[in-house]
Amino acid sequence: MLIVKIAVLFPELLGTYGDGGNGLVIAERSRRRGYDVDVTSVALGDDLPDADLYLLGGGEDGPQRLASDLLRRTSFARRVGDGAHVLAVCAGLQILGTTFSVEGDDEYEGLNVVDVVTRRGEHRSVGELCVRVEDETLVGFENHGGVTRLGDGVTALGTVLRGRGNDGALDGFTTSNVWATYAHGPVLALNPWFADRVIAGVLGVELEPLATAADRLYDERRLTLRV
Ligand code: GLN
Numbered sequence: 001m002l003i004v005k006i007a008v009l010f011p012e013l014l015g016t017y018g019d020g021g022n023g024l025v026i027a028e029r030s031r032r033r034g035y036d037v038d039v040t041s042v043a044l045g046d047d048l049p050d051a052d053l054y055l056l057g058g059g060e061d062g063p064q065r066l067a068s069d070l071l072r073r074t075s076f077a078r079r080v081g082d083g084a085h086v087l088a089v090c091a092g093l094q095i096l097g098t099t100f101s102v103e104g105d106d107e108y109e110g111l112n113v114v115d116v117v118t119r120r121g122e123h124r125s126v127g128e129l130c131v132r133v134e135d136e137t138l139v140g141f142e143n144h145g146g147v148t149r150l151g152d153g154v155t156a157l158g159t160v161l162r163g164r165g166n167d168g169a170l171d172g173f174t175t176s177n178v179w180a181t182y183a184h185g186p187v188l189a190l191n192p193w194f195a196d197r198v199i200a201g202v203l204g205v206e207l208e209p210l211a212t213a214a215d216r217l218y219d220e221r222r223l224t225l226r227v
Contacts, residue, residue, distance in 0.1 A: 002035050002036070002203055003035070003036040003037070003038055004026070004027075004030045004035055004036070004037045004038070004052055004053065004199070004202060004203065005038045005040075005049075005050065005051045005052045005053070006023050006026055006027065006037065006038065006039045006040070006051060006052070006053045006054075006055065007039075007040045007041075007042050007048075007049050007051035007053070007054050007055065008020050008022075008023045008039065008040070008041045008042065008055045008057075009042050009054055009055060009056050009067070009071070009076075009092075010042060010043070010044060010063075010067050010070070011041055011043075011057065012043065012044065012063075013044070013059050013063035013064070013066055013067045014056055014057040014058060014059040014063065014064070014067050014091055014092055015057055015059070016057075016058055016059050016060060016063075017057060017058040017059075017089070017090070017143070017184040017186075018057075018184070018185075018186055019055070019056075019057025019058055019089045019090075019092070019184060019186050019187070020041070020055070020057060020186070021185075021186030021188070021189055022055050022057070022087060022089070022186045022187065022188040022189075022195075023039050023041075023055050024039075024189075025186065025188035025189050025192075025195045025214075026053065026055075026188065026195060026198060026199060027039050029192070029195050029196065029199060029210060029212075030199055030203075032210055032212075033199075033207060033208075033210075035203065044070070047074075048071075048074040048075060048076055048079075050079075051079075051084060052084065052085060052202050052203075053084070053085045053086070053087065053198070053202050054076070054079075054080070054084060054085070054086045054087075055086075055087050055088075055092075056086065056087070056088040056089065056091075056092025056093075056095070056096070057089050057090070057091070057092055058089050058090035058091045058092065058143075058144075058184055059090075059091040059092075060091075061102045061103035061145075062103070063091075064091040064094065064095060064100075064102070065103075065108055067091070067095060068095040068100075068108060068109070068110055068111060071095070071111055072109065072111060076111060076113075077111050077112060077113050080113050080177065080178065081113075083177055084177065085177045085178070085198070085201060085202045086113070086177065086178045086179070086180075087178075087179050087180075087188075087198055088178070088179070088180040088181075089180070089181060089182070089183065089184060089186075089187060090142070090143075090144050090181075090182050090184065091144075092180070093118075093148065093172060093173075093180035093181065093182065094110065094118040094144075094146050094148065095110045095111055096110060096111055096113045096114050096116070096178065096180060097110040097111075097112075097113075097114060097115070097116035097117055097118055097148070098110055098112050098115060098116070098117055098151075099117050099118070100117070100118035100119075100146060101118070101119055101120055101146075102118065102120055102144070102145050102146045103120075103145075104120070105119075105120060113178065114151075114154060114173055114175060114178060114180070115150070115151030115152070115153075115154055116148055116149065116150050116151055116154055116173060117148070117149050117151070118146040118147065118148045118149075119146065119147055119149075120145055120146065120147070121145055121146060121147035124143065124144065124145045125142050125143070125144055125145075125163065125164035125165075125182070126142065126143045127141065127142065127163055128140075128141055128142075128162055128163055129141060129142040129160070129162065129163035129164070129165060129171065129182060129183050130160070130161040130162040130163060130225060130227055131157065131158040131159065131160055131161060131163075131165060131171040131172075131181070131183065132158050132159050132161055132227075133157055133158035133194070134158075136191075136193050136194070137161070137222055137225070137227045138157075138158060138171070138181065138183060138187070138191050138194060139183070139185075139190050139191060139218075139221060139222075139225065140181070140182075140183025140184055140185040140187045140190055140191070141183070141184055141185065142163055142164060142165070142182045142183060142184065143184070144182060147166065147167050148166040148167065148182075149166070149167065150166065150170065150173055154173050154175075155173060155174055155175070156170035156171060156172060156173055156174075157170075157171050157172030157173055157174045157179060157180065157181050158170070158171050158172065159171070161227055163182075164182070165181075165182050166182065171183070177201070179194075179197075179198060179201075189214060190214075190218065190221075191218060192210070192212065192214050192215045192218055193218070196209075196210075
């Protein structure tokens with residue numbers, strides 16, 4: 001029996017927007033496919049546990065800096081380099097990069113997992129976010145001051161249909177084991193296809209669709225948005 005080990009990192013710092021709900025969605029959709037799931041919430045002062053999937057959520061500027069500083073002192077970046085998976089949202093996305101400056105223009109060191117840089121934008125980006133991800137549509141809401149530029153060769157998660165995302169054109173980034181987006185929601189509750197993509201990536205399996213209320217609501221939302 002495969003066990004999916006999920007670690008929700010510092011929800012007291014990166015939990016302002018309810019992104020910890022992404023862990024619940026992964027857990028429930030995995031269980032309904034017959035997989036065992038172990039979800040750990042990592043608090044300040046805890047050792048970083050071994051996990052198949054680390055979840056990073058959104059947060060305010062100060063807690064975001066603290067989370068980055070704390071994680072830089074752990075084996076997080078090495079584990080991700082070795083293939084552990086990560087789903088990161090907003091502040092979580094920003095700290096995965098090389099540097100970020102969201103509060104004033106001071107630059108802070110990120111976790112250097114992906115070659116991206118976040119600078120303070122002229123305006124906050126607040127509102128609905130809608131992103132084309134290949135033949136799927138990702139919906140959510142965004143609330144951030146940062147503008148993120150991808151380094152050469154870094155692949156965006158998708159292209160922005162509505163809202164701002166990284167820079168008005170692209171949202172997030174993805175590698176073989178990392179998914180990052182500016183969309184809150186929690187994003188996996190709003191986008192069941194994205195949850196299944198993450199689960200399939202972590203487990204290396206193909207998944208049959210599920211007929212849950214979340215899947216039906218997603219289809220209805222897509223019709224309403226006409227995207
Ligand atoms: N503090 C960051 C910013 O404003 C991230 C905000 C968030 O996670 N929603 O850019």
